[in-house]
Amino acid sequence: MRIGELAERTGVSRRLLRYYEEQGLITASRAPNGYREYQESHVDVVLQIKGLLDAGLPTRIIEQLLPCLDKPQTIYVPDVTPEMITTLQCEQTRLSERIECLTRNRDRIAEYLDAVLRVKSAKTESRASS
Amino acid sequence: MRIGELAERTGVSRRLLRYYEEQGLITASRAPNGYREYQESHVDVVLQIKGLLDAGLPTRIIEQLLPCLDKPQTIYVPDVTPEMITTLQCEQTRLSERIECLTRNRDRIAEYLDAVLRVKSAKTESRASS
DNA sequence: TTGAACACTCACATTGATGTGAAGGTCAAG
DNA sequence: CTTGACCTTCACATCAATGTGAGTGTTCAA
Numbered sequence: 001m002r003i004g005e006l007a008e009r010t011g012v013s014r015r016l017l018r019y020y021e022e023q024g025l026i027t028a029s030r031a032p033n034g035y036r037e038y039q040e041s042h043v044d045v046v047l048q049i050k051g052l053l054d055a056g057l058p059t060r061i062i063e064q065l066l067p068c069l070d071k072p073q074t075i076y077v078p079d080v081t082p083e084m085i086t087t088l089q090c091e092q093t094r095l096s097e098r099i100e101c102l103t104r105n106r107d108r109i110a111e112y113l114d115a116v117l118r119v120k121s122a123k124t125e126s127r128a129s130s
Numbered sequence: 131m132r133i134g135e136l137a138e139r140t141g142v143s144r145r146l147l148r149y150y151e152e153q154g155l156i157t158a159s160r161a162p163n164g165y166r167e168y169q170e171s172h173v174d175v176v177l178q179i180k181g182l183l184d185a186g187l188p189t190r191i192i193e194q195l196l197p198c199l200d201k202p203q204t205i206y207v208p209d210v211t212p213e214m215i216t217t218l219q220c221e222q223t224r225l226s227e228r229i230e231c232l233t234r235n236r237d238r239i240a241e242y243l244d245a246v247l248r249v250k251s252a253k254t255e256s257r258a259s260s
Numbered sequence: 261t262t263g264a265a266c267a268c269t270c271a272c273a274t275t276g277a278t279g280t281g282a283a284g285g286t287c288a289a290g
Numbered sequence: 291c292t293t294g295a296c297c298t299t300c301a302c303a304t305c306a307a308t309g310t311g312a313g314t315g316t317t318c319a320a
Contacts (some may be wrong), residue, residue: 003296004295015279018299019277019278026248033286033297036298048235052231052235054186055186055232056185058277069235069238083247085243088239088242091239092236092240092243098181098185106225106226109199109225111219112221113218115213133266133268134265143308144267144309145310148268148269150307165316166267188306190306
């Protein structure tokens with residue numbers, strides 16, 4: 001598929017798709033006329049990138065993570081450098097920290113909303129009874 | 131405490147502390163000489179902001195979340211507008227999406243590392259037995 | 261009373277993720 | 291053959307989060 005369709009199916013602008021490519025996050029083959037050609041699998045990859053980016057990870061990191069995140073677990077173990085492992089472990093804990101932070105705050109919001117809605121319903125009831 | 135100490139205790143630069151203030155995330159009282167004065171409680175707030183920012187939330191959103199996130203649950207229910215509630219609910223689901231995305235990817239990394247380390251240890255053993 | 265260490269404001273620079281638009285090539289349908 | 295809808299590259303613009311530095315005031319201790 002060409003860039004327009006991929007953009008539409010992922011909700012990521014053409015501009016950004018080219019940007020991701022420029023950053024080494026995705027690779028597109030080229031048709032004879034120079035147009036980029038994408039595979040079906042690119043849809044998922046782009047969504048993955050979008051998610052991670054939206055979660056605050058920079059492209060630099062995403063680029064390192066991507067190779068280890070493909071579904072079929074085509075693990076290219078052979079040439080994993082120790083630095084790569086370190087990077088991954090490091091990134092893993094950073095992800096955990098983010099998750100913890102987000103979870104904590106989401107739960108607080110939940111509590112807050114709970115409380116607010118409880119009060120609101122109480123108000124409604126008192127109004128009903130008056 | 132003054133800005134330098136707060137910066138040191140939170141790991142957030144003075145420049146950014148002033149920026150957070152400019153964005154309405156924190157409020158500092160002023161000493162007679164014009165210096166900003168922070169309370170002990172500001173440390174936690176700043177760390178909170180740092181965490182959310184690091185998790186990819188923009189200041190605009192953080193500003194809206196903060197009032198509902200203080201520990202003592204000093205819930206100011208009275209003047210909650212319906213729009214505010216909607217905003218919060220919306221932000222809540224977006225947080226959940228982020229959390230889900232991050233969790234998924236962290237777990238994938240974990241799997242990958244597991245696999246890699248398993249192979250590595252296998253190699254070590256085969257080398258030991260040869 | 262001077263110097264170091266802090267504070268202030270203001271303003272310009274940078275980086276990463278994006279938008280936007282110009283100038284032009286490709287292709288299919290009328 | 292032209293028109294419209296794609297695509298290409300290139301470049302400049304923007305926005306948010308930061309850095310950096312200039313120019314100046316305050317405080318404190320030697």
